[in-house]
Amino acid sequence: MSDRQKHIRNFCIVAHIDHGKSTLADRLIEATGTISKRDITEQMLDSMDLERERGITIKLTPTRMHYVFDGEEYILNLIDTPGHVDFSYEVSRSLAACEGAILIVDASQGVEAQTLANVHLALDNRLEILPVINKIDLPSADPEKVKHEIEDVIGIPAMHAPCISAKEGININSVLDSIICEFPSPRGDEDAPLKCLVFDSYYDNFKGAICLVRVVDGSVRVGDKIKFMQTGSTFDVTEVGYFTPAPTPCDTLLAGEVGYIAASIKKISDAKVGDTITSAVTPASEPLPGYKQVQPVVFSGIFPVDGSKYGELKDALEKLKLNDSALVYQPENSTALGFGFRCGFLGLLHMEIIQERLEREFNLEIITTAPGVSYHVFLDSGEMVEVSNPSNLPNPSSIAYIQEPYVNMHIYTPPEYVGAIMELCQQRRGEDANVEYLDSQRVRLDYVMPLNEIIYDFFDSLKSRTKGYASLDYELSEYRTSKLVKLDILLKGEICDALSLIVHVDKAYERGKVIAEKLKEVIPRQMFEVPIQAAVGGKIIARETVKALRKDVLSKCYGGDITRKRKLLEKQKEGKKKMRTLGSVQVPSDAFISILKID
Amino acid sequence: MQGQNISQYVEDPDKMTLYVHIPFCVSKCAYCDFCSFVPSHGDIAKYLQALYHEIDVRALEYSHQQITSIYIGGGTPSTLHNNAIYELLQHIRSRFAVLYNGSVTIEANPNSLTRAKAKEYFDAGIRRISIGLQSHSNRLLHLLNRPHSYRDFVHAVQYADEAGFVDISADVLLGIPTQTMQDLRGTLDRLLDMPLTHISAYGLILEEGTPITNAINSGKLIPCSESLANKMYDYTVDRLHKSGFYRYEISNFCRSGYPSVHNLNYWNRGQYLGVGLGSHSFVNGVHWSNTLDFAKYIKNPQDCRENVEVETIETAKLETIMLALRTEAGLDIKKYDSTFGTSFLNEYRDTIKFLLNNNLITINNFRLTVNDFNISNAIIEHFVR
Numbered sequence: 013m014s015d016r017q018k019h020i021r022n023f024c025i026v027a028h029i030d031h032g033k034s035t036l037a038d039r040l041i042e043a044t045g046t047i048s049k050r051d052i053t054e055q056m057l058d059s060m061d062l063e064r065e066r067g068i069t070i071k072l073t074p075t076r077m078h079y080v081f082d083g084e085e086y087i088l089n090l091i092d093t094p095g096h097v098d099f100s101y102e103v104s105r106s107l108a109a110c111e112g113a114i115l116i117v118d119a120s121q122g123v124e125a126q127t128l129a130n131v132h133l134a135l136d137n138r139l140e141i142l143p144v145i146n147k148i149d150l151p152s153a154d155p156e157k158v159k160h161e162i163e164d165v166i167g168i169p170a171m172h173a174p175c176i177s178a179k180e181g182i183n184i185n186s187v188l189d190s191i192i193c194e195f196p197s198p199r200g201d202e203d204a205p206l207k208c209l210v211f212d213s214y215y216d217n218f219k220g221a222i223c224l225v226r227v228v229d230g231s232v233r234v235g236d237k238i239k240f241m242q243t244g245s246t247f248d249v250t251e252v253g254y255f256t257p258a259p260t261p262c263d264t265l266l267a268g269e270v271g272y273i274a275a276s277i278k279k280i281s282d283a284k285v286g287d288t289i290t291s292a293v294t295p296a297s298e299p300l301p302g303y304k305q306v307q308p309v310v311f312s313g314i315f316p317v318d319g320s321k322y323g324e325l326k327d328a329l330e331k332l333k334l335n336d337s338a339l340v341y342q343p344e345n346s347t348a349l350g351f352g353f354r355c356g357f358l359g360l361l362h363m364e365i366i367q368e369r370l371e372r373e374f375n376l377e378i379i380t381t382a383p384g385v386s387y388h389v390f391l392d393s394g395e396m397v398e399v400s401n402p403s404n405l406p407n408p409s410s411i412a413y414i415q416e417p418y419v420n421m422h423i424y425t426p427p428e429y430v431g432a433i434m435e436l437c438q439q440r441r442g443e444d445a446n447v448e449y450l451d452s453q454r455v456r457l458d459y460v461m462p463l464n465e466i467i468y469d470f471f472d473s474l475k476s477r478t479k480g481y482a483s484l485d486y487e488l489s490e491y492r493t494s495k496l497v498k499l500d501i502l503l504k505g506e507i508c509d510a511l512s513l514i515v516h517v518d519k520a521y522e523r524g525k526v527i528a529e530k531l532k533e534v535i536p537r538q539m540f541e542v543p544i545q546a547a548v549g550g551k552i553i554a555r556e557t558v559k560a561l562r563k564d565v566l567s568k569c570y571g572g573d574i575t576r577k578r579k580l581l582e583k584q585k586e587g588k589k590k591m592r593t594l595g596s597v598q599v600p601s602d603a604f605i606s607i608l609k610i611d
Numbered sequence: 612m613q614g615q616n617i618s619q620y621v622e623d624p625d626k627m628t629l630y631v632h633i634p635f636c637v638s639k640c641a642y643c644d645f646c647s648f649v650p651s652h653g654d655i656a657k658y659l660q661a662l663y664h665e666i667d668v669r670a671l672e673y674s675h676q677q678i679t680s681i682y683i684g685g686g687t688p689s690t691l692h693n694n695a696i697y698e699l700l701q702h703i704r705s706r707f708a709v710l711y712n713g714s715v716t717i718e719a720n721p722n723s724l725t726r727a728k729a730k731e732y733f734d735a736g737i738r739r740i741s742i743g744l745q746s747h748s749n750r751l752l753h754l755l756n757r758p759h760s761y762r763d764f765v766h767a768v769q770y771a772d773e774a775g776f777v778d779i780s781a782d783v784l785l786g787i788p789t790q791t792m793q794d795l796r797g798t799l800d801r802l803l804d805m806p807l808t809h810i811s812a813y814g815l816i817l818e819e820g821t822p823i824t825n826a827i828n829s830g831k832l833i834p835c836s837e838s839l840a841n842k843m844y845d846y847t848v849d850r851l852h853k854s855g856f857y858r859y860e861i862s863n864f865c866r867s868g869y870p871s872v873h874n875l876n877y878w879n880r881g882q883y884l885g886v887g888l889g890s891h892s893f894v895n896g897v898h899w900s901n902t903l904d905f906a907k908y909i910k911n912p913q914d915c916r917e918n919v920e921v922e923t924i925e926t927a928k929l930e931t932i933m934l935a936l937r938t939e940a941g942l943d944i945k946k947y948d949s950t951f952g953t954s955f956l957n958e959y960r961d962t963i964k965f966l967l968n969n970n971l972i973t974i975n976n977f978r979l980t981v982n983d984f985n986i987s988n989a990i991i992e993h994f995v996r
Contacts, residue, residue, distance in 0.1 A: 588992070
């Protein structure tokens with residue numbers, strides 16, 4: 013191993029949301045003098061506004077820091093990881109780029125499900141784990157208890173874990189020292205053929221797709237011909253460099269280093285996360301292990317509130333797609349909502365992020381239909397059709413059976429909420445329950461559950477039943493056969509396709525009733541009576557009625573006060589601009605969202 | 612303001628009506644948020660002086676417009692002392708070009724309309740009198756804090772009739788808290804036995820800050836239910852129709868030939884000049900209202916215009932439609948097209964198609980009318996851009 017590599021440490025930080033990952037990252041950057049304190053805006057690594065506002069990290073910006081320990085200078089590469097289950101594949105690739113992981117645990121909250129999920133991922137990637145107890149400045153902090161919990165629950169030694177406060181800057185150097193001492197240095201072969209792991213990518217308007225890489229073996233420099241081993245495409249390297257966290261070009265990236273490669277790559281889909289970059293001239297024989305094609309699991313329709321903004325929505329999705337290869341979409345035409353797109357996401361958070369970015373960065377008002385999953389519909393003919401849009405469900409008489417995706421779900425909770433959680437999981441068709449008491453404070457519940465039941469406000473319900481204490485993690489397991497039906501909503505006798513859902517037959521009545529009731533609340537009274545019906549296969553299973561408007565104009569139009577009258581009318585109209593006309597019924601855009609939030 | 616903004620969108624730019632506001636009442640009604648108050652000593656004299664001054668100034672400003680109709684409203688004009696109205700009208704006629712035989716209306720309260728005043732008004736050339744009754748039930752009149760009894764109303768109508776008035780109007784209020792169908796039937800029974808040519812029926816509007824609204828908000832009064840108010844309205848429309856009262860506007864009913872000419876000018880979007888505290892005007896393409904501040908008005912009556920708004924073709928169009936659709940006659944499409952140099956049917960093609968498909972409007976002989984006045988507001992809203 014070269015002396016150079018001995019002075020490199022590649023590591024990431026694993027933590028539950030809110031446990032202080034971004035804050036610790038900021039402190040490390042500050043303590044190593046990578047950027048002066050003055051230039052630190054809160055939470056340097058979270059680059060998008062949205063991330064900062066939600067306090068969660070979505071995209072990763074790796075940062076190179078310099079630190080002198082025992083008179084020798086070390087290069088520390090911090091690779092940040094997203095903290096949400098939707099992005100677990102991205103997390104796994106980031107972990108694969110490191111030798112060590114700092115595990116932050118909140119000194120008062122202890123270990124949470126998300127932490128565990130990521131720790132297991134880190135252990136799977138054979139990373140050295142350094143526990144760090146954060147927020148010791150809080151009055152409720154109990155570092156000793158948390159250390160025991162780490163040892164009990166995770167099974168790694170924690171007695172010498174640094175106890176810090178990232179917020180107050182306490183004990184930050186002990187973390188840096190531990191990084192040097194505890195984490196192994198990279199052991200790449202500089203002379204072997206090039207192997208780079210792409211652990212993230214983003215799109216730059218001038219340089220094209222930029223690959224964030226960990227060089228495992230070999231070296232790469234400007235002018236090299238490189239090849240992506242999964243896609244097979246080749247490019248000429250135009251720039252290599254590292255982040256401080258600003259991109260800083262350099263001559264060469266060598267084995268063990270972390271940095272970026274630009275090669276005039278036109279499409280982000282050519283720079284797939286998990287792919288291996290090698291030399292096009294002297295390629296490596298085997299790619300790095302662990303590549304996976306990311307598949308969307310949650311689908312929903314996105315339509316512009318103002319139908320004439322379809323073109324703008326299309327442009328916005330194209331732009332988002334440049335930076336987010338996990339987002340997929342295709343044009344969709346709804347009789348109710350007009351032209352829009354059926355979009356596929358990694359999960360619910362990913363969906364919300366895309367919606368918010370469309371609204372915020374592109375100033376678009378959008379209507380989102382109920383999220384759904386992708387069903388495998390087996391026809392009598394033996395053919396299998398994938399259906400992610402309820403409107404495309406084939407005629408029931410031609411369907412032999414339908415399969416839906418199931419997940420393995422793990423919930424961590426204090427013991428007092430076990431009953432409430434089990435009740436919730438049973439309501440949501442959870443099966444094969446397994447309850448394990450980890451210690452006196454913590455229980456793990458495992459369920460096999462349809463994904464369909466989770467994307468429908470499961471997380472909110474779980475949080476509200478456990479006062480926010482329970483945490484959740486899941487991974488897709490398999491497709492299973494279920495009795496599924498299409499639930500239609502009719503307004504004034506016409507099916508509103510944008511409100512159709514695929515639901516389990518036992519849930520159809522309840523869901524139909526609740527949706528009809530909710531719609532009755534949100535649809536304003538119109539010039540005529542509006543019956544709201546829920547139907548399965550043409551059979552009406554629930555009905556509500558929005559009564560017709562009456563006598564709204566008995567008021568005296570006082571003499572000359574016409575201007576006021578006109579302005580009232582204009583104001584009234586402004587309030588209705590956000591309405592969608594479905595058939596002849598005016599429906600507020602929020603109606604589509606409101607029916608998703610029913611418990 | 613005069614001259615330079617001649618409206619392009621009114622039929623008769625040389626004509627206007629005149630509204631004169633008398634803001635005084637002997638007491639404030641529990642539901643009233645109009646510009647009215649109980650005067651202190653000296654207020655009336657000061658007000659009339661200011662009003663005369665404003666009339667003089669406006670008459671010079673609008674010397675090119677003929678006044679086709681005069682309406683003296685309030686407040687309660689009949690609270691003014693004897694001869695005050697006679698002199699006021701004499702003054703107006705001496706300053707403005709008033710159409711000979713033009714309609715002149717006065718509002719009166721049952722308790723303040725004496726035999727002498729009724730005679731005075733008739734002698735002053737007033738031919739139409741509008742008397743506020745609201746209900747025949749003394750219980751409801753008390754609840755509304757009206758300063759009169761049903762008996763007072765009977766006398767007032769008698770005085771007006773004796774003085775020579777043919778055109779007598781009464782106001783009825785629907786949806787008063789605790790009002791029953793029986794109360795309403797009783798009121799209409801009595802009114803239809805009297806020599807009336809015109810009835811206005813309004814739903815009680817709970818305006819913020821009025822005593823009746825406060826009583827409802829604090830739970831002391833139970834508001835009339837929507838279904839009962841609807842029932843009352845349907846009953847009133849039906850009853851009046853059967854008794855020969857023709858509904859020419861949402862809230863107004865008249866015997867054949869007796870619509871309020873003055874109010875029709877508003878619905879037809881004619882010009883009008885308002886004088887006095889809080890009055891509204893629309894002349895030469897400009898809307899404005901006078902201040903509601905009494906002290907300010909007294910001090911400088913000719914210079915207290917507020918909410919000045921110059922009309923645009925868009926506001927003019929919307930007002931034309933909004934006002935016309937409140938009337939039985941509806942919107943005259945040919946007139947609209949010639950006024951705005953456009954095609955109404957093309958401009959609102961989709962809206963009209965939608966409303967016709969849902970059987971909400973009728974177009975007949977180039978007139979667009981709403982099929983149900985009850986939801987005219989919702990229909991009109993469709994024409995807002």
